[in-house]
Amino acid sequence: MFKTWLPLWIALSLGSCVTADEWDSQVDALMTNLSTIDIVGQMTQIASYWLVNDTYQLDEDAIREYATAHVGAYLSPPMIAYGEINGSWGWTTAEMRAFVSRVQQIAMEENGGHPILYGMDAVHGSALLTDAVFFGQQINGAASFNPDLVYEQGRITARDALAAGVPWVFSPVLDISHNPLWPRTHETFGEDPYLTAVLGDAIVRGLQSNNQSAACFKHWIGYSWTDTGHDTDGVTISDFDLLNTFLPAFKAVIDAGVLTGMENYISVNGVPVIENTKLMTKLLRDDVGFSGMMVTDFYEINDLHVFHRTARTTDEATKLSLERTSIDLSMTGFGWTFTNGTNVLIEENPNILDRLKESVRRILTLKLKLGLYDNPVPGEENLALVGNDQDVAAALELARESIVLLQNNDSTLPLPANASVFLTGPSADNIGYQCGGWTLIGQGVPGNDMYTFGSSVCQSFESIIGNDSFMYFQGLNITGEYTDEDLETAKMYASKAEYTVAVIGEESYEEKNGDIDDLTLPVGQIEYVNALAATGTKVILVLFEGRPRLLQNLPQKVYAVIDGLLPCELGGQAIVEILYGKVNPSGRLPITYPKATGNVLVPYRHRVTTKCKSGDYCEMQWDFGSGLSYTEFTYSNLTLSTTNVTSSLQSLDVSVTVTNSGSRAGKETVMLFLTQPYRSISVPEVKQLKKFSKISLEVGESQTVTFTLMSADWSVYYPQIGQGLKLVAEDSDYVIAIKPETDCDVYNETAVANPLCATFTLATGEYPFGSLVAE
Incomplete structure (x- = not known):
């Protein structure tokens, strides 16, 4: 039973249609009783993995320490950073809900009855919860070119998160893919501003359709415009490109009523976004008119000191951010640097309290709109719906419509039902490689054991076609390593099969862990497929990748190419259905697939002056919008x-x-x-x-x-x-x-x-x- 501070007159109005003026009146009533401790606490967010012990049991002393400081927000399941403990990679929705409920109860006991706001990354379904259905990454939603399917993904994602007691979803990612080396390419809706705006609008409407959940656009703004391709690298960009490439998607979701947003890790034109008045206040608040709540990305205020080096101390970092921007909530992650720095700032400049109160008003308005003062842990009725058959069908349909047939020489596909097939490759029997990062944990989890609803390509061959129809041998690992003996075995199988389906691609990663220096696929994978093609078998190349990895000569050596991108756990079934013509492929590339290293920074919508050595536009492996069908x-x-x-x-x-x-x-x-x-x-x-x-x-x-x-x-x-x-x-x-x-x-x-x-x-x-x- 939660004790709420909310006056009865406010509680009675929560279920009704509330005007902006009425929200303001309710916030006024809450604000009159807030102390400085409350104000600073409301603006602080702590990560859950600092609230548990080594076996993921709640450390009540730790939560009470933060609760007595009136910390107003928390985030994530604790496994997201540390991974497997005691045989588990994560919690079910019911387990997560029990955790959130206890954190909420302790917090409200200590802070006078104000509910906390709990948030969670959920960029391809509520994929940090073990019993939810995992959807494909956002890049797959983009490849589907189907806003209705993306809306449904958003609706199911928010419902499952709410079942876990989490009303705040850190989604969607609205960064525009610019450099395919960038390790967060798969989290985007691709390289086109209009496509991203349409799908961003769709997923936000889905996420917020239950009127109890808040979407969170990210990462405001310019984050992906990296020339190096390395994550968190600062960018240089003109106002023209910033406004005409990045702004349309953010404006679309703001117009759609998105409730929250998140800034990013980088500097733009030398000024970190987290202290950037031009971008965080003049553009976001004044020009665009966003009145919702803004949160930092993880530890980002402290990064002014330890990463950007624009502040000499963490206190100074806090001062720069709070004085120069309208940021509302610090995703501090852990510790007391933000709390201490804000208190120092208040002592030095008591007038800053007026600016801090503006942020707290936005935070409290969000909590009121989500009904948290009335029901601090909403969504219990959704527990029975998590992982239902309709969810599986929705994720499967999105996978089917997002997989892209890029090459089909001599109409090799679809395969005859009685075809002799050799299945091989490091990703052929590994659902984790179909899913990528932000699956169960940030880095993703390879293998098949932790995936409840889906199947690998190999498992789908068995269930759809039958064991007698194909031979399977993995042949090599995901980094392209194989032994001479394994290669000879694979060549023997390939020589006996009319068709060889080689499933290769990337291992899973997230953020900085996914940085690479070369966009080319691991050379061992390329050599392995070339060796199989030399046997005379007709090779069908299937890719699972979060970004378009360079293929060197493989398109000339193989008969067909299918890019699955990262369709996640239902992708194995969708691939086999497409291979055998049970589903007609309809996915289209939402990004340009480069052919050479020198052209990776040439999107389809490049300026007319961007040309290659011949004076013509640069040749790509496959252009934006490419995608074949089995019909005409x-x-x-x-x-x-x-x-x-x-x-x-x-x-x-x-x-x-x-x-x-x-x-x-x-x-x-x-x-x-x-x-x-x-x-x-x-x-x-x-x-x-x-x-x-x-x-x-x-x-x-x-x-x-x-x-x-x-x-x-x-x-x-x-x-x-x-x-x-x-x-x-x-x-x-x-x-x-x-x-x-x-x-x-x-x-x-x-x-x-x-x-x-x-x-x-x-x-x-x-x-x-x-x-x-x-x-």
Whole structure:
């Protein structure tokens, strides 16, 4: 039984529709009784692994020590950092709920009845809880190009977290993939701002659909713009690129009502984000108007002293952050540096209390909106729903729609039911390698034993095709090491099989642990597959990877390539279903797959001046949007509702007819790209995705897909921060292209007209061409 401080009049209103003014009144009532200890405590968050002993039993002395300081927030299951103890890699939702309940009870006993806020990373389902269904990583959601499936992932994720007593989910990741070396690429929705904005909106609506959970966008802002590819490396970026590459997704989720956000570990143009007035206050609060609660990333205020070296002491670090930004909650992690530093700051400058109270108001508003004063540990009714069959079906469907068929020479796939198959590779019988990091623990857990609902590729071969249909031999480990004897054995099996399915890729990792110096797959994996291909077997390459690893000559040596990305535990079944044609692949690459090391920093939406040695655009292994099907789709009848736009309020309808002209039912993602061939404010991009729609067509069926373009679709953000957001569009021609591979050859005046290209002219008179000057 929890003792709550909340007055009866506030408690009675929680179940009703509450206006902003009423929230303010309730917060006013809470604030009148808060001491300085309460204020500092509310702004502090502690990691759970400092609340347990070596066997993961709750250390009540430790929690009471933090509780007497009125710490207002905690995070994560304790196993996330330390891994397996006593044969377990984690807790069930019920076990986690019992832990949260006891922490909550002790906290409220010591702090006068104020509930704590508990948060947890859950970037691909509630994958730190052992009995929840694990979804594919965000990169798979992006490859599905299906917002409905991503919404459902968010809904199930929040429900499972709430069942564990955790109402705050650290998701989604809205960083834009820029350098595929970056070890958090798989956590993103890919390299496109529009795709990320659409899917970010979908998952936030799903996460917050129960009205008891808070999503948390991350990582504000520019985190992934790393030239080196190393995690936490500082970035240099123009205001134009910051606003037009990173801001759209964050603004989309803020417009969708996201309740919280998280900043990041890096410095932008030499200024750490955690002390960056321009980004944390002027852009986030003033220009974008975000009024929700902002939390630091882990230990980030202290990092001003120990990592960024912009503060000489932790006290000074606290001062810089609190005085220069509007950060609300310090994910301190452990210890008393934030508490001590804030108290020193209050003593030196009592007026800082007004700024701190603004943060506490946002924290208390969040707790009220989540109903925590009424029910400090919500979600008990969800316990019976965790891991149900519908969840498995949702994760399986997302895996199916996210797996990308990149190459299919001679229509090798789908395989005949009676095909002779040799299955091999380090990832062929390892669900952990299908899932990647942030699965059970931060680093991820290899193997099959801890995965309740899914199956490896090998296990799925057994259950779907049967033991007599294939031979399995692992052959090598994930780092590419094998013995001469193992290679000879594998070659013998391959020579006897018509087809060899080689399942290779990356080991699991998270954050800095995933840094690499070379994007190429481990050379031993490449050599191993080459040796098998030399036997004459038809090799089908299956990849499980969190980023597009360079393949050297493998695409020329193998017959088919399937990129599973990281579909997690249901991915093994989805792969086998696609191999045998039980599912028609429909995934599309949400990132560019580079071919050479020198081109890893060339996204599809690069500027027109980015060219390779030949003077042409750089050749990639596979372009953004690539993805094959077992059927054929024909596009026709591209039409525009007008070719002249004369008002910024005018819309433009673009229609195209898509026909399934092949022999199987299938799903197709129809994509609309826009190019502004000439733009005076900034060198234009080659093209940019502006609309997409995933449709399902039976054999012979046609559907007319219509997209409506508005001013925002052909506009860009003017490069100014702290003066309000300003969308501008120069009067000029704009070229529409349907399908990723369509080349409209916009600079060739004698080019033959492409039926999937169309031009419209913007002539509003608001911004004549050449009138905009970037400062």
